[in-house]
Amino acid sequence: xxxxxxxxxxxxxWDYAPAPESTDHARIDKRYGLFIGxxxxxxxxxxxxxxxxxxxxxxxxxxxxxxxxxxxKAVKAARKAYAGPWGRMKAxxxxxxVFRIARMIAERSREFAAIESLDGGKPIRESRxxxxxxxxxxxxxxAGWADKLEYAFPGRRAKPLGxxxxxxxxxxPLLMAAWKLAPAxxxxxxxxxxxxxxxxxxxxxxxxxxxxxDLPPGVVNVVTGAGDTGAAIVTHPGVDKIAFTxxxxxxxxxxxxxxxxxxxxxxxxxxxxxxIIFADAAIDQAVEGIVNGIFFNQGHVCCAGSRLLVQExxxxxxxxxxxxxxxxxxxGDPLDKNTDIGAINSKMQLEKIDSYxxxxxxEGAEMYQSSVxxxxxxxxxxxxxxxxxxxxxxxxQEEIFGPVLAIQTFRSFDEAVEKANNTPYGLSGGVxxxxxxxxxxxxxxxxxxxxxxxxxxxxDPTSPFGGYKESGVGREGGLHGLDAYVRLEA
Amino acid sequence: MSLTAVSTTARLxxxxxxxxxxxxxxxxxxxxxxxxxxxxxxxxxxxxMILSMIDLTTLxxxxxxxxxxxxxxxxxxxxxxxxxxxxVAAVCVYPNMVAVARExxxxxxxxxxxxxxxxxxxxxxxEVKLDDTRMAVDAGANEIDMVISRGAFLAGEYxxxxxxxxxxxxxxxxxHLKVILETGELGTLDRVRRASVxxxxxxxxxxxxxxGKIQPAATMQVTLVMLQAIRDxxxxxxxxxxxxxxxxxxxxxxxxxxxxxxxxxxxxxWMTPEWFRFGASSLANDVLMQIARQATGVxxxxxxxxxx
Numbered sequence: 001x002x003x004x005x006x007x008x009x010x011x012x013x014w015d016y017a018p019a020p021e022s023t024d025h026a027r028i029d030k031r032y033g034l035f036i037g038x039x040x041x042x043x044x045x046x047x048x049x050x051x052x053x054x055x056x057x058x059x060x061x062x063x064x065x066x067x068x069x070x071x072x073k074a075v076k077a078a079r080k081a082y083a084g085p086w087g088r089m090k091a092x093x094x095x096x097x098v099f100r101i102a103r104m105i106a107e108r109s110r111e112f113a114a115i116e117s118l119d120g121g122k123p124i125r126e127s128r129x130x131x132x133x134x135x136x137x138x139x140x141x142x143a144g145w146a147d148k149l150e151y152a153f154p155g156r157r158a159k160p161l162g163x164x165x166x167x168x169x170x171x172x173p174l175l176m177a178a179w180k181l182a183p184a185x186x187x188x189x190x191x192x193x194x195x196x197x198x199x200x201x202x203x204x205x206x207x208x209x210x211x212x213x214d215l216p217p218g219v220v221n222v223v224t225g226a227g228d229t230g231a232a233i234v235t236h237p238g239v240d241k242i243a244f245t246x247x248x249x250x251x252x253x254x255x256x257x258x259x260x261x262x263x264x265x266x267x268x269x270x271x272x273x274x275x276i277i278f279a280d281a282a283i284d285q286a287v288e289g290i291v292n293g294i295f296f297n298q299g300h301v302c303c304a305g306s307r308l309l310v311q312e313x314x315x316x317x318x319x320x321x322x323x324x325x326x327x328x329x330x331x332g333d334p335l336d337k338n339t340d341i342g343a344i345n346s347k348m349q350l351e352k353i354d355s356y357x358x359x360x361x362x363e364g365a366e367m368y369q370s371s372v373x374x375x376x377x378x379x380x381x382x383x384x385x386x387x388x389x390x391x392x393x394x395x396x397q398e399e400i401f402g403p404v405l406a407i408q409t410f411r412s413f414d415e416a417v418e419k420a421n422n423t424p425y426g427l428s429g430g431v432x433x434x435x436x437x438x439x440x441x442x443x444x445x446x447x448x449x450x451x452x453x454x455x456x457x458x459x460d461p462t463s464p465f466g467g468y469k470e471s472g473v474g475r476e477g478g479l480h481g482l483d484a485y486v487r488l489e490a
Numbered sequence: 491m492s493l494t495a496v497s498t499t500a501r502l503x504x505x506x507x508x509x510x511x512x513x514x515x516x517x518x519x520x521x522x523x524x525x526x527x528x529x530x531x532x533x534x535x536x537x538x539m540i541l542s543m544i545d546l547t548t549l550x551x552x553x554x555x556x557x558x559x560x561x562x563x564x565x566x567x568x569x570x571x572x573x574x575x576x577x578v579a580a581v582c583v584y585p586n587m588v589a590v591a592r593e594x595x596x597x598x599x600x601x602x603x604x605x606x607x608x609x610x611x612x613x614x615x616x617e618v619k620l621d622d623t624r625m626a627v628d629a630g631a632n633e634i635d636m637v638i639s640r641g642a643f644l645a646g647e648y649x650x651x652x653x654x655x656x657x658x659x660x661x662x663x664x665x666h667l668k669v670i671l672e673t674g675e676l677g678t679l680d681r682v683r684r685a686s687v688x689x690x691x692x693x694x695x696x697x698x699x700x701x702g703k704i705q706p707a708a709t710m711q712v713t714l715v716m717l718q719a720i721r722d723x724x725x726x727x728x729x730x731x732x733x734x735x736x737x738x739x740x741x742x743x744x745x746x747x748x749x750x751x752x753x754x755x756x757x758x759x760w761m762t763p764e765w766f767r768f769g770a771s772s773l774a775n776d777v778l779m780q781i782a783r784q785a786t787g788v789x790x791x792x793x794x795x796x797x798x
Binding site: 286338 | 509510511512514515516518519525526527528529530531532533535536539718721724725726727728749753754756757758759761
């Protein structure tokens with residue numbers, strides 16, 4: 001345990017100077033319309049909302065608020081494109097368009113990265129090294145499938161579904177757009193996409209890119225707005241498929257609305273993943289895995305490792321090392337290349353996280369936060385851990401969606417499995433051990449869609465992603481991800 | 491073989507309790523250090539700190555007293571056309587050159603490090619190694635860079651390696667002992683970690699990656715594993731142990747990455763020449779070129795910097 005005699009000091013002395021990424025190259029218009037039928041058009045009811053930079057609460061742009069009328073227009077444009085040029089196009093030609101999108105995202109990656117960080121608050125290191133390259137990679141991956149679907153589904157004919165309504169979250173705005181658009185387009189569908197209310201800009205920049213890529217008008221339509229805009233897409237009779245990523249609460253509403261309809265759907269919802277560290281793990285790398293698991297993207301990650309289960313014999317060591325590591329995490333300007341944890345995405349989300357910090361303390365848990373200073377304006381949360389928590393505590397049971405980790409200990413393998421599975425969610429998990437056999441035993445025992453071994457939060461377009469239980473329905477990514485966008489005929 | 495004067499407090503630790511090391515994870519962590527952007531004032535400060543941490547080294551069979559004197563002059567006068575530069579931490583030479591260095595550095599606050607213990611292979615008896623060490627100390631070395639017996643370590647004879655280090659430490663007297671693990675011959679990061687723990691418990695004041703005679707020499711990966719071992723030893727005992735990566739660090743950029751790694755692993759207390767050294771010969775001039783560039787805005791020809 002840390003004592004005054006053996007405490008490391010990370011304050012004072014040599015520090016990193018500011019290293020801000022320039023935004024001169026990023027073009028953000030004052031006002032954005034809706035992207036329908038290949039053009040940016042004004043919303044029917046003429047309503048707009050502001051999108052702000054959560055790091056300084058300054059307005060970035062005004063964005064159209066799509067109504068039912070706009071959604072109807074978008075669905076009709078998508079239907080027209082599906083019945084027209086896109087539906088008639090040969091698969092290999094369709095693939096070329098998807099490849100072109102992939103290449104153009106890579107070419108414009110600097111601009112996408114800067115805008116992603118401005119609009120959403122995530123550190124430029126992540127938007128530059130993770131979000132944008134992965135978005136491009138998803139289009140590259142699915143572009144290759146466009147003319148090879150008969151190999152994906154041997155002996156059957158894969159037909160597109162028609163018009164897909166896609167509603168995406170604010171935590172990975174461009175990447176989630178790519179996850180949704182790439183397989184839909186590769187399989188021959190047309191799309192009405194609704195980005196999240198707090199992070200519409202990169203989806204609108206993607207719409208510009210899609211126009212520049214000369215996709216036939218109406219193949220991709222982007223309708224910005226809030227929850228009621230999304231509801232209008234879900235309930236529109238002209239939509240054949242709904243793909244949603246977001247909270248379990250909204251997922252339930254969508255599932256209820258779709259019951260009894262012919263619409264196919266995939267839902268990627270919440271999570272409360274257990275990151276399980278055995279005593280025989282490579283401890284220093286496991287500590288790094290804890291950090292990547294919960295502090296990546298401010299903890300705004302559905303598959304975040306938000307529960308740490310650590311074997312009791314190494315618990316003190318792991319917690320001491322984690323606290324020291326947390327001292328070196330830099331919280332602040334998302335555009336600074338050295339920032340590790342950026343701004344919380346919105347005021348609403350910050351209030352939610354803060355309420356859980358209260359709840360955790362009221363429940364009797366011990367809260368520890370790093371001593372890092374945070375900027376005055378904007379929305380910030382220091383990296384936080386709770387120790388001394390019980391399985392029944394709300395900070396253990398409920399998804400916080402912030403940089404907040406609940407730490408529990410376990411003695412036996414079975415206890416770890418029981419605790420890991422004792423949640424309504426089942427999206428992801430992590431296991432850290434030097435024993436291969438233990439990894440396989442754990443992956444078969446934990447009910448989660450993705451389990452990482454000796455690493456965490458790794459994503460690849462070839463790998464399917466999705467949840468068990470209340471974490472969702474269906475899979476995205478990989479070969480499995482095609483299935484959500486095709487109808488199979490004999 | 492009889493070992494003399496083993497410290498009464500040193501005990502061979504249970505190496506089976508040393509945590510495992512995952513190489514993939516180490517590589518990822520190193521990549522994070524390398525993605526830190528060190529500019530302007532942070533860079534200026536780092537460059538000066540690097541200079542002050544250098545063990546300016548010549549370890550050639552063809553070394554002459556003249557060359558060693560020249561090296562000592564460089565240690566004192568790194569680049570006098572830029573005023574206010576620090577001097578290096580030490581010069582590092584073979585035992586038979588220590589007396590020359592002692593004379594050349596008279597009156598200057600620069601340490602004299604000598605390799606010893608049948609450097610670089612360590613393939614000799616303990617008696618010879620102890621004599622080698624005493625010879626260097628008697629000639630005026632105040633830092634001894636010893637090599638461990640890699641053969642014995644790889645054969646699992648940990649007690650032998652431990653006792654040998656403890657005996658050399660005793661022979662060092664007041665001189666600081668740097669223990670070279672020669673990580674390029676240990677093969678795995680798990681062994682690097684275990685050897686680090688063993689050396690610290692045996693009394694090492696510093697642990698050092700390499701002789702410079704074996705490739706790979708210092709890498710950020712092995713240095714990270716050694717820094718983490720130092721941290722764990724500090725957690726356990728409260729005693730600080732220094733770190734010296736040596737060999738292969740020849741650019742400012744790479745050296746700055748090492749400082750980032752040091753800062754984020756051990757914290758500020760280690761960021762002085764007392765606790766961190768670079769074993770290098772050509773690094774100094776690259777750092778000087780960078781400092782000159784920061785001062786003048788342009789890169790100068792390498793011929794403006796003395797090669798010693």
